[in-house]
Amino acid sequence: MGAIVYGHFTDEPDLLKAVKELQNKGIRIADVRTPFPVHGLDKALKYRRSHLPKVAFIAGVAGAVLMFYFQYWVFTEGWPLNFGGKPYFSVLSFIPGTFEITILFAAFAMGIAFLVRSNLGPGSIPDILDENVTDDHFQIILSEKENRLSETELSEALSATGALDVKHVNGEK
Amino acid sequence: MEKKEIPDAVPFRFEKKLKLWLAIAAGVGVIALLWAVFIEQAPASRIWANLWMNALMFLFLGLGALFFWTVNTLGESSWQINIQRIMESMGITIPFAVIFFIVAFPGMRNLFEWTHTGQLDRLLQEKTPYLNIPFWMFRLAIYFALWSFFAVYLRKISVKNDFEPHEKYLARLRSTSGWFMVIFAITSFMAAWDWLMSIDAHWFSTLYGWYIFSGMFVAAVAVIILITIAFKKFNILPNVNEEHLHDLGKYLFGFSIFWAYLWLSQYLLIWYSNIPEETVYYVERIEHFNSLFYLNLIVNFTVPFFALMTRNSKRQTTILAVVALIVLLGHYLDLWLAIMPGAVGHEAAKIGFLEIGLPFFYLAAFLAIFFISFEKAKPVPENHPYFIESSEYENI
Numbered sequence: 001m002g003a004i005v006y007g008h009f010t011d012e013p014d015l016l017k018a019v020k021e022l023q024n025k026g027i028r029i030a031d032v033r034t035p036f037p038v039h040g041l042d043k044a045l046k047y048r049r050s051h052l053p054k055v056a057f058i059a060g061v062a063g064a065v066l067m068f069y070f071q072y073w074v075f076t077e078g079w080p081l082n083f084g085g086k087p088y089f090s091v092l093s094f095i096p097g098t099f100e101i102t103i104l105f106a107a108f109a110m111g112i113a114f115l116v117r118s119n120l121g122p123g124s125i126p127d128i129l130d131e132n133v134t135d136d137h138f139q140i141i142l143s144e145k146e147n148r149l150s151e152t153e154l155s156e157a158l159s160a161t162g163a164l165d166v167k168h169v170n171g172e173k
Numbered sequence: 174m175e176k177k178e179i180p181d182a183v184p185f186r187f188e189k190k191l192k193l194w195l196a197i198a199a200g201v202g203v204i205a206l207l208w209a210v211f212i213e214q215a216p217a218s219r220i221w222a223n224l225w226m227n228a229l230m231f232l233f234l235g236l237g238a239l240f241f242w243t244v245n246t247l248g249e250s251s252w253q254i255n256i257q258r259i260m261e262s263m264g265i266t267i268p269f270a271v272i273f274f275i276v277a278f279p280g281m282r283n284l285f286e287w288t289h290t291g292q293l294d295r296l297l298q299e300k301t302p303y304l305n306i307p308f309w310m311f312r313l314a315i316y317f318a319l320w321s322f323f324a325v326y327l328r329k330i331s332v333k334n335d336f337e338p339h340e341k342y343l344a345r346l347r348s349t350s351g352w353f354m355v356i357f358a359i360t361s362f363m364a365a366w367d368w369l370m371s372i373d374a375h376w377f378s379t380l381y382g383w384y385i386f387s388g389m390f391v392a393a394v395a396v397i398i399l400i401t402i403a404f405k406k407f408n409i410l411p412n413v414n415e416e417h418l419h420d421l422g423k424y425l426f427g428f429s430i431f432w433a434y435l436w437l438s439q440y441l442l443i444w445y446s447n448i449p450e451e452t453v454y455y456v457e458r459i460e461h462f463n464s465l466f467y468l469n470l471i472v473n474f475t476v477p478f479f480a481l482m483t484r485n486s487k488r489q490t491t492i493l494a495v496v497a498l499i500v501l502l503g504h505y506l507d508l509w510l511a512i513m514p515g516a517v518g519h520e521a522a523k524i525g526f527l528e529i530g531l532p533f534f535y536l537a538a539f540l541a542i543f544f545i546s547f548e549k550a551k552p553v554p555e556n557h558p559y560f561i562e563s564s565e566y567e568n569i
Binding site for chain 2: 037039040042049053057083084086092093095096
């Protein structure tokens, strides 16, 4: 139980074709690993759209509100200074700071959210089955758990699509 | 990937019905002008300022579209090939804009204070080496000669490639676009000083050229969007899909923010330093045109920023068309705010029948030239090597 079967491709069109063939046979694909983004793969695997824009928006709004409030507090309560006779609470002069922090928050939140969600970044242990996927190989991973077929049947199906060195790993993953 | 069914293109014809509509629009403009002159008896400065404003808007739409095309050509982008002919034909209106400038010339003394500066006005006296009528006219002629040359020449090469496709045409298109970019950078800036900033001749702002350029560009993109949507609806450009609208929407969104950025940069620095000779421009506008001054920001920044923020809204025809229309009207207001307080003064400046009706004449003229030009060539440069990519690409 819980065996994993995986095979490699060296070309993007072959990979996309294999994904289509496997899906036509009713086999569910656990994951596809590529060294770089492949056009059309997200659509073929029917992935939902990323939630990253929402993260960016929420973080941006948070940054804007926080920075605006911070400046308001500094210039009216914390340490009021008179700049050329302007009122202490001058919305216009807060806009550049608010703008900058909005972008900073949105950018950092997006970067961090991406690293967390993709299990990357410091401290994470990558579960790479084959180091070639970080170089020039495209890898299709099938899980026995998700399919009704047995391990050998999955291997055969994968080989039939033209996958190179089909291997399997046993155990919980 | 499964292919979507693409219907056959309906060839574009500048039909009688369309001509009739344009004639009606032009008639509205003429009636508005006659009404203002004879019945309302508006002050001369207001009438000349309106002619001047619409001549500038007419030019800006063509110029912005030409810039948009050349910048995409220079970047060797492929997505715009399907809508390239729209931009080409919009660029063709540039030489005709000179007619509307000539119409507005007799009103120069009403528009520009520096044309009749007195000996006592030392500030304007010292600016006369640059701001005098012969040199001003000379510069205007140079700008128009250069822009018209590029608009017509680029269009010619692009059409030539339809009949005898050759790499050399594409290379020439690219290199000419590069030269246009260099020349446009300088001339658009100077034209903004000459035609708009010199209305308030005592006042100056160093980023005014960018400000006018960004407004021009956004207005042109809005018009490209509206024409693209109309052509898509009538199946004249069947290959255009939501991907193209998405990209155009991105430009509208991004450059609306750019416009607001420049607006703020100009306003913030003048507000901060608080020097009377700089603040005079804003004092006039905030004191006498308060609501319009802030409406300008809302219409041109807040509306596109929030309406076009999500991916879906950029891909939906209705939302995009409505926002494009709002932004186009918003940049009319922006131009109005740039011209009227200085040229007409707060007592006489207003948005009346003249301001609303006269643009229809210029719009009709613009569209007539555009349609005649568009009809002459294939609606899509089918022999361009990027044509297939432009029909099939997808935004991630």
